[in-house]
Amino acid sequence: MSPKKVLILGILLLVPIFLFLFLKEFGTNHYTLPTYYPQVDTVTEMPVVKNGDTVFQKIPDFRFVSQEGRTVTQADFENDVYVANFFFASCQDVCKKMSAQMVRVNEAFRDNPQVKLVSYTVDPERDSVAVLKQYAEMYQADPAKWLFLTGPKKELYTLAQNGYKVSAMQAPGKVPDFIHSEKLILVDKEKYVRGIYDGTNSQDVDRLITEITVLLHSYQQNEK
Numbered sequence: 001m002s003p004k005k006v007l008i009l010g011i012l013l014l015v016p017i018f019l020f021l022f023l024k025e026f027g028t029n030h031y032t033l034p035t036y037y038p039q040v041d042t043v044t045e046m047p048v049v050k051n052g053d054t055v056f057q058k059i060p061d062f063r064f065v066s067q068e069g070r071t072v073t074q075a076d077f078e079n080d081v082y083v084a085n086f087f088f089a090s091c092q093d094v095c096k097k098m099s100a101q102m103v104r105v106n107e108a109f110r111d112n113p114q115v116k117l118v119s120y121t122v123d124p125e126r127d128s129v130a131v132l133k134q135y136a137e138m139y140q141a142d143p144a145k146w147l148f149l150t151g152p153k154k155e156l157y158t159l160a161q162n163g164y165k166v167s168a169m170q171a172p173g174k175v176p177d178f179i180h181s182e183k184l185i186l187v188d189k190e191k192y193v194r195g196i197y198d199g200t201n202s203q204d205v206d207r208l209i210t211e212i213t214v215l216l217h218s219y220q221q222n223e224k
Contacts, residue, residue, distance in 0.1 A: 032218060033186075033211055036193040037165060058191040059084075059163045064120070064151035067132035068143045072118075074191060076147075081215055082116040082187050083208065085199055086160050086168050086180045088123035089135045094182050098199035099139050101184065106146055108209045115212060117146040120160065122168045122178045124150045164193070184208060188215060 037057040038047040048055040061074045083105055087095040102117055109115035121127035127135075132148040141148070150156075153170075160168030166181035186195035186208060195211050198204040 031214060033188075033194040033215055036196065056192050059187055059193065060159065062151075062155070062159050062163075064149040064156070065129060066143060067129060067136045067141075067148040069129045070143075072147055072149055077116055077118075077187075077191075079189055080114050080116045081189055081194075081212065082118055083212075084118045084120065084164060084185045084187060085183065086120050086122050086156075086164075086166060088121050088178055088180070089127045089131050090123065091178075094200060098182060098184070101199050101202065101205045102146070103139055104202075104205055105184075105209060105212070106141070109212065110145070112216070114216065117141075119146070119148045120156055120168075121148070121150045122153075122156060122160070122170075122180045124153050124156060186211065186215070189219065 035056045039055045039057050040046065041048050059074070063071060063073050066072050083102070085098055085102065087098060089095075099119070102119065105115075106117055121132065127150050129150065132150060136143065136146065136148050139146075157168045160166050160181070164181075164185050166183050166185070168180045169178070171177040171179050182199050184197045184199040184205065185193055186197070188194045194215060195208060197208040
C-alpha cells in the first residue's frame with residue numbers, strides 16, 4: 001500500500017475518534033436559565049456590578065400564614081426551588097386556570113422534595129386560613145408541597161410588586177375585585193427569579209416544567 005493511501009486510511013480511522021471527542025466536549029447541553037431583575041444603582045440608574053458580575057435582586061423574606069395555620073417564611077424553602085403565583089379564592093376565571101396549571105407542575109415533581117409551590121392570596125380579608133384550606137383541598141394540594149399563604153394586605157402587595165415584580169392590588173369600585181398577575185415565577189435555591197411564565201398557557205407551563213428540570217440538573221452538576 002502506498003504511503004498516500006496509508007495516510008488517507010489513517011485519517012479516516014481518526015475521524016470517528018475526533019468526532020467522539022468533539023461531541024463529548026461540546027455536544028453536552030450547556031443551557032442555563034437566565035437570572036432576572038438586576039439591582040440598579042439609585043444614583044447612576046445602571047445595574048450594580050461586583051467583581052465583574054451583575055448583582056441580582058433576591059426575593060425578600062416574608063412571614064405569612066399557610067392553609068394549615070402555620071407561620072411560613074423563606075426559611076421553609078431552604079435548599080428548595082419553588083414556583084410562586086398570586087390569586088384569590090373567589091376568582092372564577094384566571095385563578096382557576098392558574099391553579100389547574102399549578103396542579104400540573106405539582107404532579108410533574110410530586111416525588112421530588114426539592115420542588116415546592118406557593119400561592120399568595122391578594123384578598124386576605126376574605127381568604128382566611130379556613131378558606132385557603134378548603135381551596136387547597138379542592139386541588140388536592142399537599143400542605144408539605146404546596147402552600148397557600150395569607151397575611152396583611154400591604155405586606156402581600158409589597159412582596160408582589162417589589163419582590164416578584166408582578167401586579168397585585170385591589171381594583172377600584174364597591175364590589176371587591178382584584179388586579180393580579182397571571183404569571184408563575186420560578187425561584188431558585190438562592191432566592192433569585194429564574195423564570196417567568198404565563199400561568200394560563202399550557203405550553204408556557206410545559207416550558208416551566210422543562211426549565212425546573214434544567215435548574216435541578218445544574219445543581220446536581222455543581223455537586224459533583
